[in-house]
Amino acid sequence: MDLNSRYKLCERDVAEREVSGSTLLVPVKEAAGIFELNEMSSRIWQEIKRHTVLQNACDVLVAEIEAVDDDSSIEQAADGDEAYSRAAFQEDVLMIASKLQEIGAIEIVQD
Amino acid sequence: MACSDCISNAKDLNALIEMVQPGGENPNLLPYSGSIELTLRCNVRCRHCYILYPGATDGEMDTQQAKAVLQTLADGGCIFLLMTGGEILARPDFKELYLHAKQLGMLLSVYTNATLVNEDIVAFWKDNPPRRIEVTIYGHTEETYEKVTNTRGSFKRFRRGVELMLEAGLPVHLKMMVMKSNVHEFAQVRDWVHNLTGDFLFDKDITPMLDGSTEVLKERISPEQYVLLDQEAPDFSQEYRAKADAVALTTQGDELFTCGAGIRTFHVDPTGTLHSCMLWRETGYDLLNHDLSGWSEHLQSAQRSRTTTAIGCNSCSSRDHCGRCSAAASLEMGDASSSIPYHCEITQERKRVFGEPNRLTLEIV
Numbered sequence: 344m345d346l347n348s349r350y351k352l353c354e355r356d357v358a359e360r361e362v363s364g365s366t367l368l369v370p371v372k373e374a375a376g377i378f379e380l381n382e383m384s385s386r387i388w389q390e391i392k393r394h395t396v397l398q399n400a401c402d403v404l405v406a407e408i409e410a411v412d413d414d415s416s417i418e419q420a421a422d423g424d425e426a427y428s429r430a431a432f433q434e435d436v437l438m439i440a441s442k443l444q445e446i447g448a449i450e451i452v453q454d
Numbered sequence: 455m456a457c458s459d460c461i462s463n464a465k466d467l468n469a470l471i472e473m474v475q476p477g478g479e480n481p482n483l484l485p486y487s488g489s490i491e492l493t494l495r496c497n498v499r500c501r502h503c504y505i506l507y508p509g510a511t512d513g514e515m516d517t518q519q520a521k522a523v524l525q526t527l528a529d530g531g532c533i534f535l536l537m538t539g540g541e542i543l544a545r546p547d548f549k550e551l552y553l554h555a556k557q558l559g560m561l562l563s564v565y566t567n568a569t570l571v572n573e574d575i576v577a578f579w580k581d582n583p584p585r586r587i588e589v590t591i592y593g594h595t596e597e598t599y600e601k602v603t604n605t606r607g608s609f610k611r612f613r614r615g616v617e618l619m620l621e622a623g624l625p626v627h628l629k630m631m632v633m634k635s636n637v638h639e640f641a642q643v644r645d646w647v648h649n650l651t652g653d654f655l656f657d658k659d660i661t662p663m664l665d666g667s668t669e670v671l672k673e674r675i676s677p678e679q680y681v682l683l684d685q686e687a688p689d690f691s692q693e694y695r696a697k698a699d700a701v702a703l704t705t706q707g708d709e710l711f712t713c714g715a716g717i718r719t720f721h722v723d724p725t726g727t728l729h730s731c732m733l734w735r736e737t738g739y740d741l742l743n744h745d746l747s748g749w750s751e752h753l754q755s756a757q758r759s760r761t762t763t764a765i766g767c768n769s770c771s772s773r774d775h776c777g778r779c780s781a782a783a784s785l786e787m788g789d790a791s792s793s794i795p796y797h798c799e800i801t802q803e804r805k806r807v808f809g810e811p812n813r814l815t816l817e818i819v
Binding site for chain 1: 483528531533553556557558559560561581582583584585625
């Protein structure tokens with residue numbers, strides 16, 4: 344999987360629950376699996392659901408972060424020890440997308 | 455910025471349960487765990503059954519109504535749902551309802567007598583597995599089993615159903631319903647189950663039918679047999695002593711309901727009525743025509759109920775390890791505040807076998 348991968352949602356295979364403010368993903372094909380999304384992965388998941396290519400979801404999220412505060416732009420923070428560059432953010436999105444694929448929430452579509 | 459917990463497998467279900475406990479911010483939440491009777495129809499006619507009375511199956515939800523109720527339960531935060539009956543597989547739309555509940559994100563357990571389990575349902579459960587399948591056993595021999603079920607051919611179908619599910623690796627748990635007609639086969643059933651799954655369960659409580667009929671109570675085993683079977687549970691004696699000693703030091707209020715009914719669990723009957731437990735059906739809440747916004751107040755009203763007797767069960771030093779509850783008392787004695795003589799006898803027998811509560815020792819400690 345890479346940022347240009349095309350994917351589709353598997354809504355019938357994985358149920359999404361909002362319980363007490365937490366996002367839970369529950370695979371239908373498992374007996375007792377429940378996956379809890381933390382705040383960041385939940386936000387990324389919401390954006391992944393709105394797109395079909397990861398890069399598009401990533402672009403929206405990066406723009407969103409930069410719009411909050413120009414000083415904390417993820418591009419400008421790239422040099423520090425705690426740097427969180429665009430590349431690092433994209434890696435995180437990829438990692439979360441891989442986990443979503445593993446759970447069965449998304450499926451890569453072959454062109 | 456993302457960490458390994460970005461999407462965590464909630465293996466620690468207790469932590470999850472803490473997270474979704476109702477109360478506090480959202481009064482419209484249900485307990486995270488509950489049960490639904492999909493139907494009261496059944497393909498066998500058991501001697502001890504509490505729902506085998508005329509009219510019991512009237513007014514059952516159709517498929518769309520049942521789906522709407524399942525949606526309401528999911529919206530209310532239910533995560534663990536037990537589907538029971540009657541016999542769940544007697545509903546022609548069982549698979550549709552089960553799959554609907556799965557797709558709503560609920561973790562399902564099912565109770566079945568296994569006599570309607572076939573290759574088709576096993577393949578379905580293999581594809582869409584429940585957390586747990588609990589199968590009731592009525593006897594070890596065909597004669598005894600069918601004496602209980604009053605249904606010819608049911609024993610062979612039960613054995614075949616269990617075999618199919620075990621072969622498929624489904625999470626089957628076998629539970630004996632112990633009664634006068636089959637208690638003589640208890641040891642045989644226990645040993646058979648131990649060999650099959652290693653995890654033997656049994657239930658020895660028989661309650662009146664939900665319409666108040668009490669003829670099924672003749673299937674109750676004697677208090678002596680009841681306490682003898684208590685001792686089948688490895689830690690029962692120790693747990694009994696600890697509870698008995700602790701309760702001897704406490705005083706009890708006059709609440710009618712001191713259990714977790716409605717707080718830790720809920721129950722929905724086949725007409726779509728929500729109850730705080732499976733036995734207490736006097737103060738139901740209509741889920742077909744109402745959302746959950748009135749449930750909390752409805753439940754609180756039931757919880758404010760008080761016993762009508764100043765003495766009796768609430769002042770009994772055995773109250774916390776007695777099988778009596780207000781719902782059962784209402785059914786059996788027509789008065790939720792009443793004691794149930796059968797359970798009083800069991801409690802006396804337990805005192806005889808396990809000893810009196812030790813008030814003095816605990817006071818010194």
